[in-house]
Amino acid sequence: xxxxxxxxxxxxxxxxxxxxxxxxxxxxxxxxxxxxxxxxxxxxxxxxxxxxxxxxxxxxxxxxxxxxxxxxxxxxxxxxxxxxxxxxxxxxxxxxxxxxxxxxxxxxxxxxxxxxxxxxxxxxxxxxxxxxxxxxxxxxxxxxxxxxxxxxxxxxxxxxxxxxxxxxxxxxxxxxxxxxxxxxxxxxxxxxxxxxxxxxxxxxxxxxxxxxxxxxxxxxxxxxxxxxxxxxxxxxxxxxxxxxxxxxxxxxxxxxxxxxxxxxxxxxxxxxxxxxxxxxxxxxxxxxxxxxxxxxxxxxxxxxxxxxxxxxxxxxxxxxxxxxxxxxxxxxxxxxxxxxxxx
Ligand SMILES: NC(=O)c1ccc[n+]([C@@H]2O[C@H](COP(=O)([O-])OP(=O)(O)OC[C@H]3O[C@@H](n4cnc5c(N)ncnc54)[C@H](OP(=O)(O)O)[C@@H]3O)[C@@H](O)[C@H]2O)c1
Numbered sequence: 001x002x003x004x005x006x007x008x009x010x011x012x013x014x015x016x017x018x019x020x021x022x023x024x025x026x027x028x029x030x031x032x033x034x035x036x037x038x039x040x041x042x043x044x045x046x047x048x049x050x051x052x053x054x055x056x057x058x059x060x061x062x063x064x065x066x067x068x069x070x071x072x073x074x075x076x077x078x079x080x081x082x083x084x085x086x087x088x089x090x091x092x093x094x095x096x097x098x099x100x101x102x103x104x105x106x107x108x109x110x111x112x113x114x115x116x117x118x119x120x121x122x123x124x125x126x127x128x129x130x131x132x133x134x135x136x137x138x139x140x141x142x143x144x145x146x147x148x149x150x151x152x153x154x155x156x157x158x159x160x161x162x163x164x165x166x167x168x169x170x171x172x173x174x175x176x177x178x179x180x181x182x183x184x185x186x187x188x189x190x191x192x193x194x195x196x197x198x199x200x201x202x203x204x205x206x207x208x209x210x211x212x213x214x215x216x217x218x219x220x221x222x223x224x225x226x227x228x229x230x231x232x233x234x235x236x237x238x239x240x241x242x243x244x245x246x247x248x249x250x251x252x253x254x255x256x257x258x259x260x261x262x263x264x265x266x267x268x269x270x271x272x273x274x275x276x277x278x279x280x281x282x283x284x285x286x287x288x289x290x291x292x293x294x295x296x297x298x299x300x301x302x303x304x305x306x307x308x309x310x311x312x313x314x315x316x317x318x319x320x321x322x323x324x325x326x327x328x329x330x331x332x333x334x335x336x337x338x339x340x341x342x343x
Contacts, residue, residue, distance in 0.1 A: 096122045140315070
């Protein structure tokens with residue numbers, strides 16, 4: 001069997017401590033706060049909601065010291081270092097700009113914004129203000145992803161030709177919910193597809209061409225899409241996303257000398273297998289760290305705390321320009337499908 005490289009991820013609990021403010025206390029804000037408090041020394045010290053009651057309820061549940069009935073009040077708290085923007089996609093631009101204008105570092109939930117143009121506004125504002133900004137693409141910061149990073153860097157796979165990834169779920173159809181409502185920038189591509197497109201960028205970089213096919217929900221958002229992204233050299237990423245069926249959430253990278261198969265879910269803590277060029281199993285790795293599912297968000301938070309402490313203004317593992325590029329591909333795919341809201 002081949003010896004796999006060790007993931008080079010420091011323990012999230014060792015990262016320097018930042019004071020976090022949660023903006024938009026919904027489902028993911030709950031899971032993010034739990035991940036932070038269970039696995040890191042990062043602390044959510046304040047929460048802002050459009051409703052004082054919701055902010056107070058979140059604060060009471062999570063042991064958060066200060067709660068605000070407006071986002072403006074949250075970002076104005078001088079004892080918040082970094083704001084975690086956890087609102088629907090349509091609101092990311094406005095809320096990230098609000099935090100940046102108040103001089104805060106920002107971690108913005110995926111996708112960074114609803115379109116590449118909106119994402120570029122956030123990037124430009126963060127750069128002008130000299131604050132740190134990052135999309136919460138937590139897959140990039142997982143231990144398994146670092147093993148893949150090293151295998152790609154050391155050429156173990158030879159020339160990579162085919163990358164695959166799928167991410168589909170089956171949420172109930174509710175035209176008013178953030179997943180189905182075009183006014184909240186719903187749709188499969190923005191919500192789940194961002195993971196598979198980001199995966200393709202991680203392995204192959206920016207594609208030279210994009211093919212997309214799919215379907216629309218009655219609200220006009222895309223409810224399913226298949227994409228082929230191709231590079232100049234002819235490598236291809238075959239990607240699929242849907243809101244109409246739970247799919248395996250698998251990913252793979254195939255090269256002339258071997259392939260990696262990510263176990264399910266590839267976007268969260270799981271495992272991987274390395275195969276030789278003739279398909280024989282060469283190595284298996286399973287995540288041993290006990291931070292399952294969304295507790296894996298503790299890695300991205302710890303990474304951000306280290307970057308900010310080191311004086312960086314963007315993630316060395318996921319540049320802001322690449323993040324905007326991912327959204328440009330999603331824009332293009334949504335346009336091809338005729339999805340609502342892409343312009
Ligand atoms: N990393 C992951 O695994 C993961 C998983 C799920 C979702 N996400 C991302 O997290 C973000 C939020 O998703 P979620 O599932 O947490 O959504 P959610 O449960 O609906 O929460 C979003 C929160 O945003 C606030 N909000 C502000 N403007 C709003 C508006 N116009 N309509 C509705 N809510 C509004 C609301 O809080 P107040 O009104 O109280 O301020 C609401 O609770 C999205 O970017 C999503 O893609 C990431």
